[in-house]
Amino acid sequence: MNMAxxxxxxxxxxxxxxxxxxxALVLQDINLDIKKGEFISVLGPSGxxxxxxxxCIAGLEGTTAGTITARGRVIDxxxxxxxxxxxxxxxxxxxxxxxxxxxxxxLQNKITPAMRERASAQLARFGLGGYEHRRPWELSGGMRQxxxxxxxxxxDPDILLMDEPFGALDAMTRDDLNVEVARxxxxxxxxxxxxxxxxxxxxxxxxxxxILDRHPGRIVEILDIDLPRPRPLSLRETPAFGxxxxxxxxxxxxxxxxxxx
Amino acid sequence: MPSNxxxxxxxxxxxxxxxxxxxxxxxxxxxxxxxxxxxxxxxxVWEEFWKAPAFFLYNAGVTLTVTLVGFLLSVVFGILLAxxxxxxxxxERPVFxxxxxxxxxxxxxxxxxxVVWMGIGPEPKIAIAVxxxxxxxxxxxxxxxxxxxxxMINLARVGRAKPWQILVKVRLPCALPSIFAGLKVxxxxxxxxxxxxxxxxxxxxxxxxxxxxxxxxxxxxxFVSLVxxxxxxxxxxxxxxxxxxxxIPWHTSVRSH
Numbered sequence: 161m162n163m164a165x166x167x168x169x170x171x172x173x174x175x176x177x178x179x180x181x182x183x184a185l186v187l188q189d190i191n192l193d194i195k196k197g198e199f200i201s202v203l204g205p206s207g208x209x210x211x212x213x214x215x216c217i218a219g220l221e222g223t224t225a226g227t228i229t230a231r232g233r234v235i236d237x238x239x240x241x242x243x244x245x246x247x248x249x250x251x252x253x254x255x256x257x258x259x260x261x262x263x264x265x266x267l268q269n270k271i272t273p274a275m276r277e278r279a280s281a282q283l284a285r286f287g288l289g290g291y292e293h294r295r296p297w298e299l300s301g302g303m304r305q306x307x308x309x310x311x312x313x314x315x316d317p318d319i320l321l322m323d324e325p326f327g328a329l330d331a332m333t334r335d336d337l338n339v340e341v342a343r344x345x346x347x348x349x350x351x352x353x354x355x356x357x358x359x360x361x362x363x364x365x366x367x368x369x370x371i372l373d374r375h376p377g378r379i380v381e382i383l384d385i386d387l388p389r390p391r392p393l394s395l396r397e398t399p400a401f402g403x404x405x406x407x408x409x410x411x412x413x414x415x416x417x418x419x420x421x
Numbered sequence: 422m423p424s425n426x427x428x429x430x431x432x433x434x435x436x437x438x439x440x441x442x443x444x445x446x447x448x449x450x451x452x453x454x455x456x457x458x459x460x461x462x463x464x465x466v467w468e469e470f471w472k473a474p475a476f477f478l479y480n481a482g483v484t485l486t487v488t489l490v491g492f493l494l495s496v497v498f499g500i501l502l503a504x505x506x507x508x509x510x511x512x513e514r515p516v517f518x519x520x521x522x523x524x525x526x527x528x529x530x531x532x533x534x535x536v537v538w539m540g541i542g543p544e545p546k547i548a549i550a551v552x553x554x555x556x557x558x559x560x561x562x563x564x565x566x567x568x569x570x571x572x573m574i575n576l577a578r579v580g581r582a583k584p585w586q587i588l589v590k591v592r593l594p595c596a597l598p599s600i601f602a603g604l605k606v607x608x609x610x611x612x613x614x615x616x617x618x619x620x621x622x623x624x625x626x627x628x629x630x631x632x633x634x635x636x637x638x639x640x641x642x643x644f645v646s647l648v649x650x651x652x653x654x655x656x657x658x659x660x661x662x663x664x665x666x667x668x669i670p671w672h673t674s675v676r677s678h
Contacts, residue, residue, distance in 0.1 A: 220575050244579045246572040253671040254594050264580030267590070295671055 168351050169194040169217065169319070174226035176212055185376040186212050190226070192370060192379065196318075197349040201362035202370045203408065205417045209377030210355045211247075214323050217353060218244055230319065243312035243350075245322045249304040251296035257283065258292035261311045275314075282310050286340070302333035306340070313344070322354045326361070335393055338364055346390055360396055363387075363404045371408060373415050381411060461641040466648060469641040476630075481649045483626040484615050487543050488657070491550025492611040496604065498551070499558030504588065506559070507566040524556045528614065532621040546618030546626070553614035554607035558600070565599025566592050598672045601665040608657045616650070627653075 169192075176187040186209040194200050202210045215221040217228055219238040228235045230242075251260045261279045265271050280292055286306045288299075296304055305325060312320060322341075326334045342365055345352055356362050362369045363385055371381045385404055387395060395401050412418040443463050449455070450462035457465055470477055502520070506513050528549055535545035569592050577587045619628025627646045634643035666675050 215575070218575075218579055220578055238579045238581055240581070242579060244576070246576065248570070248572065250570065250572050250576045252573075252591070252594070254669070263576075263590075267577065267580040267582045267586055297671070297673075297676070 167193040168196040168198070168231060169353070170229045171213075171217065172227050172229075174213070174216065174223045174228060176209065176216065176221070177224045187216075187223075188376040188378045190377075190379060192382075194351060194353065196351055198368065199345050199352045199354065199366050200368045200370060201354045201356055201366040202372060203356055203359065203362040204372030204377065205357060205374050205412070207377075208372040208374035210357075210372055211323050213372075213377070214321050214353060214355050218242060218321050241315075241317045241319060243315070243317035243320045245305075245309055245312045245320070245325045247324045247327055249296070249301075249308040251304055251307060253296055256293045256295060257288065257299070257307050260296065260307060261314055263311060265314060279310070279314055282314060283307070286310050300333075301329055302337065305329065305337065309337075309341075309344075313348075316348075318350055320350045320352045322352065324355050324357065327357070334361070339393060341365060342389075342391055359405045359408050360401075363401060363408070364391060364393075364396060369404075369408065371411055374417065380415065383408065458638055458640050461644055465641050466644045470645045470648075477645055477649060480625055480627050480630045480646070481653060483543075484612070484619065484628065484650075485653055487546045487615040487618070487626065488550060488608075488612045488653075490543070491547045491614055492554055492608050494547065495551050495554035495558055495607055495611060499555045499603070499607070500562050500600070502555075503559050503562030503566060506563050507592075508584075508588070520556065520559060523552070528552050529617055532617050535618070536622040541622045541624060545621075546615050546623065549618040550611040550614030553617075554611040557606040557610060558603040561603025561606075562596060562600050565596025568599065569595040597669050598674060601661070601669065605658060605661045605665070608661050609654055612650070612654050612657065 171190050171192040171194075174187060174190040175185070177183040177185055190213060192200075202213060204210045212221065216223050217230070217235065219235045219242075222236075230239055233239065251257075252263065255263065258276070258279055259266075261283060262271055262275065265275055265279075280289075283289060283292055286309065288303060288306055288310070291299065291303070291307075296307070299307065309325070326337050329337065338361060341352075341354075344350075345365075354362070354365060366385050369383045369385060370379055371383065372378065373380050383404070387400060387404075409418060413420060447462050447464060450460055461469070502516060506516050531552065532545070532549055535548050539545040539548065573591055573595065574587060577591050582590070615626070616628040616631075619626040620632060623629045627650055630646045631643055634640070634646065669675055
């Protein structure tokens with residue numbers, strides 16, 4: 161196939177094993193093509209290796225077989241132009257919110273007055289105006305995760321990797337942030353890989369949902385989500401949305417991961 | 422900001438307890454007419470101090486200097502060793518085994534050897550203080566450096582941090598609460614080390630003063646040195662707590678105070 165220009169991130173035949181002698185197969189034969197500006201969710205139960213897959217794409221972990229390329233380059237370490245949001249917010253307690261948002265810029269010695277202004281402006285856009293000089297522990301869980309998204313976006317990376325970013329938040333805050341992420345994506349059209357174990361979150365946010373089985377983690381189905389954007393929260397109550405989530409649920413039931421009453 | 426009760430109000434219960442203990446001590450000595458050779462009263466200890474304040478303060482100063490020098494050396498080398506242990510898989514085992522072996526030696530038994538090696542100046546005392554104090558610092562620093570959330574490191578790596586940046590900007594600050602736990606133990610151990618050194622061979626310091634007083638059955642003088650040691654130990658510990666509060670105001674253990 162001659163689609164290299166189209167495929168922004170390409171995961172080809174990736175396998176990941178852990179351990180020495182008694183190796184555990186975590187990921188098996190993962191093939192995935194992600195187009196530029198696409199929003200992809202990787203959905204699976206705990207233990208399916210979805211976070212491992214993301215860490216491999218980020219260049220944080222190596223693969224045991226297969227290759228991952230981003231923008232045509234083989235990933236062998238964290239590449240430039242990549243933003244990442246983790247399960248927990250990973251804000252550094254001894255820094256103010258502004259200093260936290262500027263952290264990755266500071267690592268590259270690229271803090272300028274303009275960058276500071278950009279950070280402040282971005283915090284304001286995320287509803288964190290006036291909190292620049294607060295410490296992380298003074299903020300709620302939702303606000304902290306907002307700040308960590310700000311940090312990931314500050315350098316305007318074209319690839320955004322999100323590792324179950326809202327798993328630890330309450331349902332309302334989660335809805336709120338889902339809308340926020342959808343809005344950012346709409347505005348910036350970044351290439352997003354979003355890890356989640358929530359079916360509705362995956363359907364709500366994505367162009368494509370990659371469904372993983374566990375032990376070993378392998379792709380069962382890649383489902384295109386053809387729902388109009390922008391997507392209001394009420395979309396989740398529509399029949400079309402219901403059809404997608406019910407289809408995914410049935411896949412998990414067939415795999416024996418979800419059991420019905 | 423929550424309103425903090427003043428320092429005095431916070432320390433009042435402790436100070437009152439201390440005062441009550443002294444009063445009780447004085448009363449017991451008087452009521453039972455205990456011989457000053459066994460147990461002098463606080464008042465006698467006080468009077469004894471004022472007979473030769475320069476002598477006691479000079480010796481206290483000697484012990485304090487040895488303690489602080491030993492402690493500071495332990496901090497520098499302890500943290501360096503911990504960083505070495507954490508950052509190199511090849512060095513980890515040998516360095517650690519060596520430390521554990523060294524720590525298993527009863528330091529009191531080493532003191533005479535150090536005197537043979539280094540004479541009766543401050544050097545062997547400092548060496549013993551370091552031997553005692555360094556282990557706590559290394560263990561707690563290693564623990565702190567290892568307990569950093571892996572995603573914290575991942576965050577820095579995604580930001581394409583250099584290894585020294587990860588160490589200085591993420592690992593060490595994350596380890597600070599743990600390091601301070603080690604430092605607070607170490608400062609008391611350094612003082613003990615200094616006294617052990619002085620017991621074995623010296624011509625000054627509170628350890629020397631205690632031995633001299635004991636040789637002359639001058640129990641009140643011995644008690645003056647003891648009280649000075651207690652005061653010094655408490656002061657050093659309080660000092661460390663203050664430094665901790667200033668250094669890691671963001672940490673839960675400090676915030677809740």
